[in-house]
Amino acid sequence: MIRWDAERFKKMFPNLYHELTGAKIPTVLDHLEICKNEKEALEIIDYFERRGEITKEYAHFLRSNIKQLKYLFGKRKRGDYERRGLID
Numbered sequence: 231m232i233r234w235d236a237e238r239f240k241k242m243f244p245n246l247y248h249e250l251t252g253a254k255i256p257t258v259l260d261h262l263e264i265c266k267n268e269k270e271a272l273e274i275i276d277y278f279e280r281r282g283e284i285t286k287e288y289a290h291f292l293r294s295n296i297k298q299l300k301y302l303f304g305k306r307k308r309g310d311y312e313r314r315g316l317i318d
Contacts, residue, residue: 258284258292263305268296271303 240247248255258278265271272293279289292299 258288259302260306262292262299262302264308265303267303268300271296271299 236247245255254260258274261274261278262271265274275284275289275292278284279286284292
């Protein structure tokens with residue numbers, strides 16, 4: 231069995247680390263659940279689109295349906311998406 235320093239492994243292979251630890255990488259919808267209002271939600275959508283984490287079409291879809299997505303607002307506190315997994 232090979233032993234790895236968890237922090238070194240995390241820096242070298244961040245996505246694999248998240249898969250192995252079961253840590254969920256937050257999506258745009260996770261961030262929308264933290265928002266308090268439409269303005270914050272639109273800022274989040276813009277940010278994810280600007281970084282290329284969501285497509286232009288998906289961003290347009292989310293903006294077009296922002297009124298229907300209001301039920302997501304305030305459902306989570308920052309950090310609620312994290313969970314413990316295999317490596318820690």
